[in-house]
Amino acid sequence: MARGKIVAGILAPHPPHLVYAEAAPQNEVHGSCGWESLRWGYAACRERLRALQAEVLLVHSPHWQTIVGHHVIAVDTLKGLAVDPIFPHIFRYHYEVNFEVALAKKIAEEARVEGLTTALMTNPDFCLDYGSVTSLHMVNPQWDLPVVVLSANNSPYYFSTTKGMEEMTKLGVATRRAIEQSGKRCVLLASNSLSHRHFTEEPAVIEDMSAERIYQHSHYQWDMKVLAMMRAGRAQELLELLPHYIEETAAEVKAGALTWMLAALGVPTYGAEVHGYGTVIGTGNAVVGWYEDVEQGASNV
Amino acid sequence: MSKQLITALYMVPGLPHLLAAEQSPQGEELRQAYGRVGKEIAASEAEVILYFSSQWFSVLGTMVQGRREISGKQVDGNWHHLGTLPYHFIIDTSLAELCCQEISASGVPAKLIDYQGFPVDTGCIVAQTLLNPDARLASAIVSFNIYSNEAAMVALGEACRQAVEQHGKKVAVVVVSGLSQHFFTEPMDPRADAIYSAGDDQWNRRILDLMEQGKLDEVVALCPEFAQEAAADLGFKAICWLRGMCAANPLASAAVYSYQAIWGTGAGVCKFTLAPEAQLLAKPRELGAIVVLDGTKAPAPVGAYPHARRVGNQLFLSGIGPRLPEGRGIAGVEWDEEGKLVAYDISLQVRQVFANIAAILEEFSLGLDAIVDVQVFLTAMKNDFADFNRVYAEYFDLQTGPTRTTVEVGALPTPIAVEFKVIAEIR
Numbered sequence: 001m002a003r004g005k006i007v008a009g010i011l012a013p014h015p016p017h018l019v020y021a022e023a024a025p026q027n028e029v030h031g032s033c034g035w036e037s038l039r040w041g042y043a044a045c046r047e048r049l050r051a052l053q054a055e056v057l058l059v060h061s062p063h064w065q066t067i068v069g070h071h072v073i074a075v076d077t078l079k080g081l082a083v084d085p086i087f088p089h090i091f092r093y094h095y096e097v098n099f100e101v102a103l104a105k106k107i108a109e110e111a112r113v114e115g116l117t118t119a120l121m122t123n124p125d126f127c128l129d130y131g132s133v134t135s136l137h138m139v140n141p142q143w144d145l146p147v148v149v150l151s152a153n154n155s156p157y158y159f160s161t162t163k164g165m166e167e168m169t170k171l172g173v174a175t176r177r178a179i180e181q182s183g184k185r186c187v188l189l190a191s192n193s194l195s196h197r198h199f200t201e202e203p204a205v206i207e208d209m210s211a212e213r214i215y216q217h218s219h220y221q222w223d224m225k226v227l228a229m230m231r232a233g234r235a236q237e238l239l240e241l242l243p244h245y246i247e248e249t250a251a252e253v254k255a256g257a258l259t260w261m262l263a264a265l266g267v268p269t270y271g272a273e274v275h276g277y278g279t280v281i282g283t284g285n286a287v288v289g290w291y292e293d294v295e296q297g298a299s300n301v
Numbered sequence: 302m303s304k305q306l307i308t309a310l311y312m313v314p315g316l317p318h319l320l321a322a323e324q325s326p327q328g329e330e331l332r333q334a335y336g337r338v339g340k341e342i343a344a345s346e347a348e349v350i351l352y353f354s355s356q357w358f359s360v361l362g363t364m365v366q367g368r369r370e371i372s373g374k375q376v377d378g379n380w381h382h383l384g385t386l387p388y389h390f391i392i393d394t395s396l397a398e399l400c401c402q403e404i405s406a407s408g409v410p411a412k413l414i415d416y417q418g419f420p421v422d423t424g425c426i427v428a429q430t431l432l433n434p435d436a437r438l439a440s441a442i443v444s445f446n447i448y449s450n451e452a453a454m455v456a457l458g459e460a461c462r463q464a465v466e467q468h469g470k471k472v473a474v475v476v477v478s479g480l481s482q483h484f485f486t487e488p489m490d491p492r493a494d495a496i497y498s499a500g501d502d503q504w505n506r507r508i509l510d511l512m513e514q515g516k517l518d519e520v521v522a523l524c525p526e527f528a529q530e531a532a533a534d535l536g537f538k539a540i541c542w543l544r545g546m547c548a549a550n551p552l553a554s555a556a557v558y559s560y561q562a563i564w565g566t567g568a569g570v571c572k573f574t575l576a577p578e579a580q581l582l583a584k585p586r587e588l589g590a591i592v593v594l595d596g597t598k599a600p601a602p603v604g605a606y607p608h609a610r611r612v613g614n615q616l617f618l619s620g621i622g623p624r625l626p627e628g629r630g631i632a633g634v635e636w637d638e639e640g641k642l643v644a645y646d647i648s649l650q651v652r653q654v655f656a657n658i659a660a661i662l663e664e665f666s667l668g669l670d671a672i673v674d675v676q677v678f679l680t681a682m683k684n685d686f687a688d689f690n691r692v693y694a695e696y697f698d699l700q701t702g703p704t705r706t707t708v709e710v711g712a713l714p715t716p717i718a719v720e721f722k723v724i725a726e727i728r
Contacts, residue, residue, distance in 0.1 A: 066379045067484045067564075081418040086360045088416045117487055125385040126376045127420070151378070158486070158532075198360050200448055201410055 001183040007052040009261045011288040012189040014134035015280035016084045016091030028092040034207030041276020041287035042138040054187040056100045058148040061191040062255030063131035069117030071151035072104040084130040100146040103182045110174035135191040152255045161243045168256035172263025190257035195219035195249035195284035215282035219249045223284040230272040235262050270295050308345040314568035315424025315477040317380045325491035327561040334559035334570035335431040347473035349393045352442045353542050354477035355535040356424035364444040367397045367413030377423045388426040393439035399464035407460040424477035454538045458545020478539035480505040480567030481531035497565035504531040505567035515554030517544045522613020598660040600624035608661045616725040622717040623653035642716050647685040650719050651692040671725040672703045678720045682709035
């Protein structure tokens with residue numbers, strides 16, 4: 001069996017507005033337009049991923065929170081209706097998803113080797129969280145690839161951002177080892193926004209883009225600073241800056257997905273491609289990809 | 302009117318461990334307390350249970366369940382190993398609509414939620430399963446906005462109370478909330494369950510004790526500190542909502558049916574009983590909310606304001622000057638024959654200010670050491686500051702004294718040269 005590898009890592013935010021705006025057939029509610037810079041960014045990302053012939057998608061979402069350890073879904077399939085508890089008027093999505101159970105179990109096993117507490121989610125009645133559903137849809141709306149879904153252990157909120165990042169780093173290392181043993185070509189999805197302060201009211205027409213803007217200017221400045229570091233391949237520096245960034249912008253990356261992904265990618269020194277940036281109800285969001293072919297190019301240099 | 306319509310208010314925990322087939326001794330005690338609440342509600346004249354759960358949170362204003370019948374099954378994200386939780390609610394849609402209407406009228410956007418598959422939170426499912434398993438009573442469920450502060454939560458509760466009053470049916474109010482919220486983060490034997498730390502346990506007991514004493518306002522004021530020190534369940538702001546449901550009746554006292562640990566967190570089952578309205582009207586001083594002295598201990602106010610008003614554990618005093626109790630004299634002043642002010646002694650005036658403040662604080666069994674902040678108003682900063690400062694230092698020092706702000710003002714009511722505005726802490 002060939003050695004498995006991570007062919008890409010994607011910062012894949014999950015505002016349900018994107019699924020609504022593109023009028024996805026799986027969603028019960030269809031918008032007419034909106035948030036194009038992010039949706040077109042996802043389209044560009046999908047093009048890149050198609051060329052990489054990914055076999056499995058792995059997603060880490062802040063909307064499946066766990067307290068006792070890091071959990072991984074380990075059932076063959078789940079089918080259901082995911083209704084966003086915050087935005088139910090725009091996101092009621094019918095999903096059917098197949099899981100790569102062997103890889104899920106291997107990740108849990110390797111995470112235990114790293115000293116983490118883990119658990120397998122085996123209840124067939126479980127409802128997939130809307131964050132995972134949105135990120136998976138935006139990257140692969142055909143749902144024709146098996147997935148692995150990891151929970152967001154709430155240690156960053158429960159203990160501290162630093163403690164949380166330590167755990168997510170270990171989880172990332174464990175994920176990489178498990179993938180290498182799996183023989184699969186994998187894509188990691190870090191389902192996180194950037195700055196994350198919502199407006200608490202929305203316009204009468206949900207997709208009215210004249211009402212869409214960043215919550216405050218400093219959040220925009222921070223988001224740009226972080227994106228510049230991603231583009232420049234300064235992941236280590238970015239990780240060191242994250243606690244400050246989170247403090248200043250309530251960034252959703254606190255939940256750990258970005259840290260997990262960067263650790264799994266080996267803390268890349270090659271530049272990421274920023275496919276798009278846009279705000280959603282005040283929060284900052286970017287679709288950003290770290291790609292294997294870029295890494296190889298960087299190595300060749 | 303609300304007193305008759307709200308049969309009782311309860312606080313219950315919402316973790317799914319309580320639904321497990323096998324219970325630890327701690328869980329069994331909580332289950333029994335839950336059973337007692339269920340029997341009380343069933344025996345009461347309540348036709349509706351109004352739920353407010355810390356586990357159903359919203360961002361865009363407030364949501365109210367508006368679907369006539371909600372049933373399904375849920376698997377908790379963290380405690381999925383406990384199995385699938387079936388649920389069934391019959392929603393009193395007219396109460397839901399009234400809640401929406403009153404919440405909107407209070408200035409908070411509110412929406413009725415009527416979607417197949419909308420996730421019902423674990424807390425409400427646990428409470429409904431243990432209190433109203435066959436959905437014999439209708440329900441109403443209101444969401445918890447995570448951006449709301451304590452005052453907004455109280456206002457939300459008040460709006461819901463207005464809805465209950467308009468609705469006209471008798472309602473049992475159930476707040477689903479934990480106390481301290483530090484979980485053990487490793488697998489454990491439930492039989493070995495205990496509160497996460499001694500500090501958390503102390504906090505929980507302090508809060509429950511205040512509830513038992515009918516000091517809900519103090520509990521509300523302590524919420525931020527409780528959250529900081531013991532990770533209180535979403536800032537324990539659900540209790541602020543309950544406070545709003547009590548309206549102008551801050552003496553709702555709790556009977557604690559059970560206090561135990563669930564996976565390290567504090568879990569309490571409590572029943573709140575509203576004080577009789579007659580008691581509130583007859584004995585306003587016993588509320589401890591305000592004090593107006595009769596002029597023998599401290600000079601009477603010169604306008605329509607109290608000497609002091611208590612909010613939670615904070616005591617706000619009106620501006621206090623150096624007038625003398627009993628009469629309208631002012632300490633340390635000399636008048637000419639025509640009654641015009643000739644001279645004043647700022648040191649004597651400052652001392653009288655302290656004496657007057659001490660007399661007011663004494664009504665709350667407090668001393669000057671309870672003061673946490675002082676604003677000082679002087680009419681002649683250049684001439685008086687040095688003497689004022691010297692006398693002030695006789696009462697407070699740098700290490701233990703309150704924070705202080707001193708400003709010069711053009712004039713003060715009555716010919717006084719100094720006035721203090723202080724805030725004290727009720728410990």
